[in-house]
Amino acid sequence: MLEPMVKVEIVGHRSRLDATLACLQRCACVQLLDAAAEPALGLTPSSADEGELGESARLRQLRTRIDALIALGFVPPAPDGQAMTATELEDVSTEIEELAPKVEPLVAIIDALEAELNTLPRHVESLRRLAPLVPKLPELESYETVALLVQRRHAAVIGWLRDELVALLGSQFDVITDQVDPDTVGAVFVFPHEQSRRVHALLAGQQVSRVRLPDEYRTMSLGSAIASMETRIVDLPGEIEAARAELVELLGFRTHLHPARALIDRRLAQLDALRNIGTTERAFAVIGWAPRRDLDELANALQREVGTEVLLTELDTVENEQPPVLLTNPAVARPFELFLGMLALPRYGTFDPTVLMALFMPFFFGLMLGDIAYGLIVLALSFWARRRWGPRSEVAADLTRVIGIGAVWAVIWGVVFGEVFGDLGHRVVGLEPLWIDRQEAIGPLLLFAVGIGAAHVILGLLLGLWSAARTADRHKFGERAALLVALCALFTIAGVAAERLPTGLMTPSVVVVVVALVVMISLQWPLGLVMGPLDLIGAVSNVLSYLRIAAIGLASVFLARVANELGAAAPLALGLIIAALFHVLNLALGTFSPTIQALRLHYVEFFDKFYEPGGELFSPFGVAVATEPEVAAPSRVLVEA
Numbered sequence: 001m002l003e004p005m006v007k008v009e010i011v012g013h014r015s016r017l018d019a020t021l022a023c024l025q026r027c028a029c030v031q032l033l034d035a036a037a038e039p040a041l042g043l044t045p046s047s048a049d050e051g052e053l054g055e056s057a058r059l060r061q062l063r064t065r066i067d068a069l070i071a072l073g074f075v076p077p078a079p080d081g082q083a084m085t086a087t088e089l090e091d092v093s094t095e096i097e098e099l100a101p102k103v104e105p106l107v108a109i110i111d112a113l114e115a116e117l118n119t120l121p122r123h124v125e126s127l128r129r130l131a132p133l134v135p136k137l138p139e140l141e142s143y144e145t146v147a148l149l150v151q152r153r154h155a156a157v158i159g160w161l162r163d164e165l166v167a168l169l170g171s172q173f174d175v176i177t178d179q180v181d182p183d184t185v186g187a188v189f190v191f192p193h194e195q196s197r198r199v200h201a202l203l204a205g206q207q208v209s210r211v212r213l214p215d216e217y218r219t220m221s222l223g224s225a226i227a228s229m230e231t232r233i234v235d236l237p238g239e240i241e242a243a244r245a246e247l248v249e250l251l252g253f254r255t256h257l258h259p260a261r262a263l264i265d266r267r268l269a270q271l272d273a274l275r276n277i278g279t280t281e282r283a284f285a286v287i288g289w290a291p292r293r294d295l296d297e298l299a300n301a302l303q304r305e306v307g308t309e310v311l312l313t314e315l316d317t318v319e320n321e322q323p324p325v326l327l328t329n330p331a332v333a334r335p336f337e338l339f340l341g342m343l344a345l346p347r348y349g350t351f352d353p354t355v356l357m358a359l360f361m362p363f364f365f366g367l368m369l370g371d372i373a374y375g376l377i378v379l380a381l382s383f384w385a386r387r388r389w390g391p392r393s394e395v396a397a398d399l400t401r402v403i404g405i406g407a408v409w410a411v412i413w414g415v416v417f418g419e420v421f422g423d424l425g426h427r428v429v430g431l432e433p434l435w436i437d438r439q440e441a442i443g444p445l446l447l448f449a450v451g452i453g454a455a456h457v458i459l460g461l462l463l464g465l466w467s468a469a470r471t472a473d474r475h476k477f478g479e480r481a482a483l484l485v486a487l488c489a490l491f492t493i494a495g496v497a498a499e500r501l502p503t504g505l506m507t508p509s510v511v512v513v514v515v516a517l518v519v520m521i522s523l524q525w526p527l528g529l530v531m532g533p534l535d536l537i538g539a540v541s542n543v544l545s546y547l548r549i550a551a552i553g554l555a556s557v558f559l560a561r562v563a564n565e566l567g568a569a570a571p572l573a574l575g576l577i578i579a580a581l582f583h584v585l586n587l588a589l590g591t592f593s594p595t596i597q598a599l600r601l602h603y604v605e606f607f608d609k610f611y612e613p614g615g616e617l618f619s620p621f622g623v624a625v626a627t628e629p630e631v632a633a634p635s636r637v638l639v640e641a
Contacts, residue, residue, distance in 0.1 A: 001327070001328060001329065001352050001354075001355070002325060002326070002327065002328075002346065002348060002349070002350070002351075002352045002615075003291045003292075003293065003326040003327070003328045003618075004291070004292045004293075005289050005290065005291060005292065005323035005324065005326065005348065005618070006289070006290060006291075006292045006295065006314050006315075007033075007287070007288075007289055007314065007315040007316075007317050007321075007323070008030065008287070008288060008289070008290050008295070008298075008312060008313065008314055008315065009285060009286070009287055009312070009313050009314075009315050010024075010030075010285070010286040010288075010302065010310055010311070010312050011283060011284065011285045011286075011310065011311050011313075012283065012284060012306070012309045012310030012311065013282060013283060013284075013309045013310075014279060014280075014281075014282055014283055014284050015309075016284075016306050016307065016309045016310055017277065017279075017284045018270070019305065019306045019307075020284075020286065020302065020306050020310055021270045021273055021277075021286075021621075022270065022305070023301055023302055023305045023306055024286070024621055024622060025266060025269065025270060025621060025622035026301070026305075026622060027294070027297070027298055027301050027622065028620045028621070028622030028623050029290050029291060029294040029297075029298055029620050029622075030286070030288040030289070030290045030298070030620055030621055031288050031289045031290070031324055031618055031619050031620050031621065032273055032276040032286065032287070032288045032621045033276065033287045033288050033289070034275075034276050034287075035276060035277055035278030035285045035286060035287040036278045038278070038287055052271055052274070055267075055271065056268060056271045058093075059264050059267060059268055059271075060268065062089075062092070062093050062096070062264060063261060063264045063265070063268075065096050065100070066092075066096065066257050066260060066261050066264070067261070069096070069099070069103070069251060069254075069257060070257060070258070070261070072103075072107065072247065072251065074244075074247045074248050074250075074251040074252055075251050075252075075254055075255070075257050075258070076252065076255055077255065077258060078255040078256065078257075078258035078259050079255065082255065082256065082258075082259050083259050083263075084256060084259040084260050084262075084263045085263075086263070086267075088256070088260075089260055089263055089264070092256065092257070092260045095254075099250065099251075102250060103247070103250060103251070106243055106246050106247050106250070107247070109243050110240060110243045110244065110247070113236055113239055113240045113243065114240060116214075116232070116236060117233065117236040117237070117240070119214075120229050120232060120233050120236075121233060123214070123217075123225075123229055124226055124229050124230060124233070127147075127225055127226050127229075128226060144190075144191060144192070144193050144196050144199075145188055145189065145190050146188070146189045146191075146199065146200075146203065147186070147187070147188050147189075148186065148187045148188075148189070148203075149184050149185075149186055150184065150185050150186075150187065151183060151184060151185075152179070152182070152183050152184060152185055155185040158175075158177055158185065158187045161175075161187075161189075161202070161203070162175055164202055165189070165191070165199070165202070168195075168198060168199075168202065169191060169195055169198075169199075172191060172192055172195065173189060173190060173191040173192075173195075173199075174189075174190045174191075175187055175188065175189050175190070176188045176190075217229065269621070269622070273621060287315070288621070289323050289324050289618070290620075291326055291618075295312075295314070298312065299312045322347065322348055322614075322615075322616065323348045324348070324615070324616045324617060324618040324619065325345045325346065325347075325348050325615035325616060325617060325618055326618035327340075327345075327352055327354065329352070329354045329355060329358075330355070330358075332358060332405075333354050333355045333357075333358035334354075334398075335358075335397075335398035335399070335401040335402050336354050336357040336358045336361065336398075336402060337354050337398075338395060338398040338399065338402070339357060339361075339402075339599060339602075340352075340353070340354055340357070343603070343607075343611075343613060344613035344614060344615070345613065345614075345615035345616070345617060346611060346612060346613060346614075346615050347612045347613065347614040347615045348615055349470060349471055350467045350470070350471065350610075350611075350612040351463050351466065351467050351610055351611075351612075353463075353602075353606075353607065353610075353611065356459075356606075357602055358405075360456065360598075360602070360606075361402070361406070361598045361599070361602060362402070362405040362406040362408070362409045363409055364452075364549060364594065364597070364598040364601060365406030365409060365410065365594045365595060365598050366406055366407075366408070366409020366410040366411075366412060366413045367409070367413050367452075367549055367553065368549055368552045368553045368556070368590070368593070368594035368597065368598070369406070369407075369410035369413070369414075369553070369556065369590045369591070369594055370410060370413035370414055370416075370417050370419060370438070370553050370556070370557070371410060371414045371417075371419045371420065371421065371422070371556070371557075371560070371590070372410075372411050372414035372415060372419065372420045372425070373414070373420045373421045373424075373425075374410060374414070374421070374556075374586075374587050374590055375407045375408070375409075375410030375411035375412075375413075375414055376407070376411060377587060378403060378404075378406070378407035378410065378587070378591055379404055379407035379408065379411070381403075382400045382401075382403045382404035382407060383400075383404065385400045386400035386401065386404070403591070403595070406594070406595070406598075415434060416433065416434050416435050417433050417434075417435070417436070417437070417438050417557075418431050418432050418433030418434065418437065419431075419433075419438070419557060419560075421560055421563075421564065421583055422557050422558075422559075422560025422561045422563065422564055423439065423557075423560070423561050423564060424560070424564050427564065438553060438554060438557050439554075439557055439558070439561065442550075442554065445550045445553070445554070446547060446550050448550070449546050449547050449548075449549045449550040450543060450544065450546060450547060452546055452549065453542070453543040453544065453545065453546025453547070453549075453601075453605070454491060454543050456546065456601070456605070456606055457487070457539060457542050457543050457605060457606070457609065458484065458487065458488070459606075460605075460606045460607070460608070460609030460610050461480055461483060461484040461487070461539075461609045461610070462484070463609065463610035464476070464480040464609045464610035465477060465480050465481060465484070466610075467610050467612060468480060471612075475523060478519065478523050479520060479523050479524070479535075480609070480610075482516040482517075482519040482520045482523070483516070483520060483535055483536065483539055485512060485516045486512070486513050486516035486517060486520070486536050486539075487536070487539050487540070487543075489509040489510075489512035489513045489516065490509075490513060490536075490540065492505050492509040493506060493509045493510065493513070496509070517532055517533065517536060520532035520535060520536070521533075542604075542605040542608070543605075545601065545604070545605050546601060546605070548597050548601075549597070549601075552593055552594060552597060555589075556586060556589070556590045559582065559585075559586045559589075560582075560583065560586050562582065563578070563579045563581075563582030563583050563586065564579060566578050566579065566582065567579025567582075
């Protein structure tokens with residue numbers, strides 16, 4: 001349901017503004033409005049003075065530096081209940097000033113060591129491929145070597161480079177080439193140091209992969225370089241762990257950095273909120289929206305924490321003013337708000353269909369799946385998924401709850417239809433349906449689906465009438481009333497045609513349809529000439545659309561029957577494998593498709609009759625959005641901030 005909202009005004013002496021904002025932030029039940037935009041009040045917008053601007057800049061800088069430390073990953077979470085005062089926050093600022101020169105070198109060392117650990121194995125791999133070319137290449141103090149790896153299809157570039165070097169250096173170089181693997185040719189060029197610039201300029205313009213070694217390995221022979229690198233790769237993890245241990249020793253007990261960041265966020269939010277506060281020379285005014293249920297608690301909190309210098313009053317709303325939307329639903333229905341969130345929120349003053357989704361969506365899902373065994377498997381999987389992913393993701397928790405409720409309905413309808421893995425229950429233990437066998441009684445099943453559709457669509461139209469009456473929209477009320485009457489008259493005509501109702505109802509029903517259609521046309525004139533009949537046809541097609549409930553259920557039960565028959569026709573072991581594969585496929589389809597179709601029936605066929613989108617989400621002052629520090633180079637931020 002949509003929580004009733006009221007517009008409130010909080011006025012008081014300007015000296016109590018900070019205390020008032022702190023109280024509102026703690027209560028987190030008022031969405032602030034721009035008080036200066038209220039023409040009846042004639043207030044000027046509050047603005048931060050020089051001291052508050054300086055405080056904001058200092059706090060943002062301190063938060064950046066705290067984020068940099070937390071992003072390193074060595075600051076453990078704060079214990080529950082750990083808080084911080086403004087005085088203690090000043091000590092944190094001094095503490096970080098002292099920490100920065102100690103943390104920066106350690107972070108730089110770890111970054112360099114990790115980069116070395118990542119690159120050295122690639123160098124070793126390249127050198128191993130080149131080693132067979134020059135197994136005994138000595139150390140040459142006055143010569144330089146360049147190693148190349150060239151794709152085999154581009155091997156001609158090596159010959160071209162040899163010719164260019166002959167023209168450039170004459171005989172003052174040597175080159176060794178060989179195929180190092182089926183796709184790669186290796187080459188090692190040896191030339192005097194004084195020719196280095198000319199050779200590298202020549203190589204720079206070619207599409208070749210050069211083996212570049214760190215400086216400390218460039219004067220070594222290939223064998224020595226490989227051995228030295230392998231030793232270094234073994235030693236690097238220990239050096240990294242030692243540097244990390246120093247960081248842990250520096251940061252591992254500083255859990256107070258988390259509450260320090262939370263305190264900074266709260267204070268910055270208060271400073272940012274000043275732009276919405278209206279002021280005079282000696283007074284302030286806070287305007288905002290609040291849930292009516294929270295007014296008494298808010299008033300008591302202001303009296304207790306701020307004092308009698310502030311006054312809370314309720315304001316009248318102006319015409320066309322739209323309060324924000326706050327959804328409050330029972331715990332069992334709350335997970336279904338996930339699906340409502342895929343649409344625009346309902347406009348304030350209209351109807352929140354969350355509870356109805358909680359009733360009908362699992363019902364439709366279970367009716368389509370309708371199998372005891374399938375339902376129990378889906379229920380078990382939903383429990384497992386919620387335990388694994390639910391604690392880390394609210395969306396996963398809500399989705400698994402919705403699927404779990406639908407699985408319970410699938411078990412219930414499985415009992416009604418007498419199905420366990422399709423007709424396997426009947427084959428093995430003689431299980432019989434409580435109502436109908438879906439494989440045999442297709443006609444009654446289709447009629448049942450149409451009946452559900454008629455009830456659901458009519459409920460939507462009734463809700464549309466209620467919503468139009470509540471918002472005093474006479475035009476929509478007339479359209480929906482005429483459509484409801486015409487649809488009921490068409491159902492009566494169908495009942496007479498099927499010889500289920502007295503024939504005397506035919507003529508009055510036809511007259512009612514014509515009159516209702518004329519009303520629909522007149523209310524939308526001149527477009528009503530087209531839109532009126534289309535709306536009526538659309539409502540009928542909406543009802544018939546619920547036949548998909550029966551169709552999907554029949555597809556599932558027949559696929560299960562095919563799985564059982566194929567399994568029975570094959571040898572035991574092979575038959576079990578075949579049947580299991582088909583049942584797994586059927587279960588996957590039977591979970592995904594009913595979910596999508598149940599949503600479609602609500603979004604397209606049901607909501608279209610009453611749902612009024614356009615609501616703004618209630619966002620009270622004091623509800624902070626959790627953000628993870630995003631710091632690309634923490635050590636540099638510590639120094640530069």
